[in-house]
Amino acid sequence: MITVEGVSHRLGERRALDRVTVSFAEHRVGVIGANGSGKSTFARLLNGLIVPDSGRVTVDGLSTARDGREIRRKVGFVFTDPDAQIVMPTVAEDVAFGLRRSGLPRAEIARRVTEVLARFGLAGFGDRPAHLLSGGEKQLLALCSVLVTEPATVVCDEPTTLLDLRNARLIGQLLVGLPQRLVLVTHDLVMLADFDRVLVFDDGRLVADGVPAVAAAHYRELMR
Amino acid sequence: MTTVGLYHPGTSVLHRLPAGAKLAGLAAGITVLLLLEDLRWLGAAATAIVVLHAVARVPARLAIAQVRPLLWFVIFLLAVQLLLTDWQGALSVVLTLVLSVALAGLVTLTTRVSAMLDVVESLLGPLRRVGVRPDRVGLVLALTVRGVPVIAGIAGTVRDAHRARGATLRPWALLVPVLVRVLRHADALGDALAARGADDDADVAAPPRS
Numbered sequence: 001m002i003t004v005e006g007v008s009h010r011l012g013e014r015r016a017l018d019r020v021t022v023s024f025a026e027h028r029v030g031v032i033g034a035n036g037s038g039k040s041t042f043a044r045l046l047n048g049l050i051v052p053d054s055g056r057v058t059v060d061g062l063s064t065a066r067d068g069r070e071i072r073r074k075v076g077f078v079f080t081d082p083d084a085q086i087v088m089p090t091v092a093e094d095v096a097f098g099l100r101r102s103g104l105p106r107a108e109i110a111r112r113v114t115e116v117l118a119r120f121g122l123a124g125f126g127d128r129p130a131h132l133l134s135g136g137e138k139q140l141l142a143l144c145s146v147l148v149t150e151p152a153t154v155v156c157d158e159p160t161t162l163l164d165l166r167n168a169r170l171i172g173q174l175l176v177g178l179p180q181r182l183v184l185v186t187h188d189l190v191m192l193a194d195f196d197r198v199l200v201f202d203d204g205r206l207v208a209d210g211v212p213a214v215a216a217a218h219y220r221e222l223m224r
Numbered sequence: 225m226t227t228v229g230l231y232h233p234g235t236s237v238l239h240r241l242p243a244g245a246k247l248a249g250l251a252a253g254i255t256v257l258l259l260l261e262d263l264r265w266l267g268a269a270a271t272a273i274v275v276l277h278a279v280a281r282v283p284a285r286l287a288i289a290q291v292r293p294l295l296w297f298v299i300f301l302l303a304v305q306l307l308l309t310d311w312q313g314a315l316s317v318v319l320t321l322v323l324s325v326a327l328a329g330l331v332t333l334t335t336r337v338s339a340m341l342d343v344v345e346s347l348l349g350p351l352r353r354v355g356v357r358p359d360r361v362g363l364v365l366a367l368t369v370r371g372v373p374v375i376a377g378i379a380g381t382v383r384d385a386h387r388a389r390g391a392t393l394r395p396w397a398l399l400v401p402v403l404v405r406v407l408r409h410a411d412a413l414g415d416a417l418a419a420r421g422a423d424d425d426a427d428v429a430a431p432p433r434s
Contacts, residue, residue: 047419069421077419083377084412087363087420089370090231093338098420100338101359127233131373145420 001025002046002153002183007055009041016041017052018204026196028176030212031185032219033201042201043157043185047077059153076146076180078156082138083131091117091133091141092126098149116148120174136167143174153181160188189216230286230373232333238280243339244346250331254324263312266319273326280334290329291322298322337369363422367413378405 003023009016017038033039044050045057048064048071057064064071079085088094095113102109117123120140125133130141139159146154156175160168172191175182184192189212192198198215200208200222208218233239238246260266277287298318305314341362348358382401417423 044415049415049419072419072421079412079416079419081412083374084409085416085419087370087413087417087422088366089337089373093336096338127231129230129373130370131377149421 001058001060003056003058004042004045005056005058007045007052007057009045009050009052009054011041015204017045020055020204020206022199022206022209024197026181028182028184028195028197030192030195030198030215031183031201032187032189032192032198032215034223037201038204039185039199039201040157041204042199043077043155043183046153046155046183047075048072049077073149074151075153075155076149076151078139078142078146078154078159080158080161082135082142082162085142085145086130086138089129089131090126091122091128091130094130094141095145095148098145102149112148116144120144120147134167136163136170139163139167139171140174143171147178147180151180153183154178155183155185157185158187159184160186160191189219192216230333231336232280232282232286234281234334236280236334238276238330238334241334243335244343246331246335247340247343250327253327257320257324257327260320261313261316263316263319266316266323269323270319273323273330276330277326280330282330282333286333287326287329290333291325294322294325332369337366341366363417374409375402375406378402378409381405 001023002025005021005023007020008018014036020038020042031039031042041050045052045064046059048057048068051065059071059075062070062074086094088097092110092113095116096109099109099112104112113126114123117125120143122137122140122144125137125141130138133141139162143159154175159175160171163171168188172188175184176191176194184195186192192212192215195212198208198210198212199206200215200219202222207222208215210218241249257266257269260269277284298321301321302314302318305317308314344365345358345362348356348361352358379398379402382398382405385401386398
């Protein structure tokens with residue numbers, strides 16, 4: 001269960017979130033809203049990247065303010081721009097980065113890296129320089145790097161925004177098929193069609209919360 | 225796209241050598257190069273380095289790419305040295321520099337960054353007692369290697385944007401937008417590192433076990 005209680009947060013002078021309260025335990029939850037509506041700030045709360053100015057966020061009973069380390073192990077985060085989250089020069093090294101301090105033997109790390117790369121269509125890419133991958137491949141790599149640590153929840157902040165239609169569809173399908181709990185921030189309403197629940201943000205406030213059709217209708221109304 | 229500082233996969237003897245041995249060999253090799261002044265010996269060293277590249281099956285374009293960024297500096301250095309000493313002495317200084325970089329490039333091309341990080345972290349391990357964080361030093365080194373193509377890419381994008389708008393290319397005009405983008409990238413990278421728990425491992429021990 002993820003619980004957000006009375007959360008307000010400012011980014012500089014701007015009010016990014018205003019008294020947001022919501023809790024969810026569904027498998028797939030979408031988050032939509034206009035640019036600057038607070039949805040990315042909301043997503044960052046869930047991994048402890050942002051600790052709110054006021055209010056409280058808990059993930060499976062752990063507080064993001066108090067239990068940051070455990071939270072980041074439980075909640076993986078995929079950013080919009082994969083280039084900004086690739087840390088190591090080659091594909092396999094980047095996927096292994098999150099496991100370097102895990103205490104696992106080298107052979108087990110290599111096995112997990114190979115397995116996750118194969119699962120997401122990057123078998124044979126291990127020694128390739130990460131910066132020479134295509135945009136879609138980079139986002140797959142970012143996803144592999146998060147999933148190799150086996151988080152219980154994956155939060156994605158507009159992971160398909162910078163991708164072409166084919167890669168966006170591919171990443172979308174992979175995300176929807178994940179066994180992990182998924183919180184997806186997106187502008188792609190089609191991708192959310194089969195989600196369990198969709199939250200709509202506007203001007204830092206949670207203004208709608210429901211099944212995809214209802215939430216999408218509310219969002220379209222806001223965008224008029 | 226830059227190819228400086230990139231691992232070139234392979235199965236050669238050099239690829240299979242432990243990273244620690246290669247780094248020790250690099251230190252020894254550069255020391256020897258610094259001691260050589262005679263151009264004949266430097267020629268022999270150059271031949272040895274070419275042979276090592278061949279043994280590692282590193283394509284010539286990759287080997288050249290490692291030293292190409294030195295071109296303008298080498299020209300400048302040669303000019304200065306010619307003012308200070310005879311042509312043999314000037315050539316000796318320049319060759320020592322180029323061969324040292326070529327040797328370092330060969331180590332980079334045949335060694336995964338993660339393997340080098342393990343060595344650096346092991347070597348710095350004893351310094352934990354005086355507050356040095358070997359994992360942080362390793363991370364900084366990794367980010368430096370990763371940063372080369374990123375910054376080259378950012379500079380390319382900004383240059384293209386200037387060209388597309390018909391602006392005259394002046395290096396100083398590119399500086400500010402490149403710097404702004406690099407800082408924004410650094411900010412995003414910081415978030416990504418935090419999200420991946422890089423900041424959570426402060427008190428966790430060593431690199432992976434073999």
